[in-house]
Amino acid sequence: MVAPRYWLLKSEPEEFSFDDLWRAPRRTTAWTGVRNYQARNYLRDELAVGDGVLFYHSSSDPSGVAGVARVVRAGYPDPSQFDAAEAGHDPASARAAPRWFAVDVRAEQKVAEFVSLERLRGEPRLASMGVLRRGNRLSVQPVSGAEWKLVLALAGLS
């Protein structure tokens, strides 16, 4: 049994919010459209079924953690890269050697209290969280077990 691991996934709520996920069939969605190699590597190689997910609203007012989700399907080729109608279409990616990957995530708990970026910054023990680092743009980030616990506590979840 591998220890559970934790991640932070960013989404712009105007595109897809935690409430959108909550209302989705089986509260589940395919996390597609990631087009950054470092994030791709995490999706393809690291995220495992059962891993915890902090659902982070970016480019939002306020930005912050809106919910908790879980990985329910590990990395698989992102279908949107092969679809000419999709914004994430990548003509250079071949089905035999896909370049981009997706996972499926299921919403698990709404936060009792939204954890704003300001609130995250106010917790010294979260100072090393990736999402707080200046210039950070990575949309898939690992979260430590200690950070996970703290953020859930700030969110009013057990």
Add this chain to the structure above:
DNA sequence: GCCAACGTTGGC
């Protein structure tokens, strides 16, 4: 392989 130009992200 270098690096300038360009595009994107995301907080403010």
Add this chain to the structure above:
DNA sequence: GCCAACGTTGGC
């Protein structure tokens, strides 16, 4: 809307 940070592209 601005702009810092940073990834990608392409000329050389």
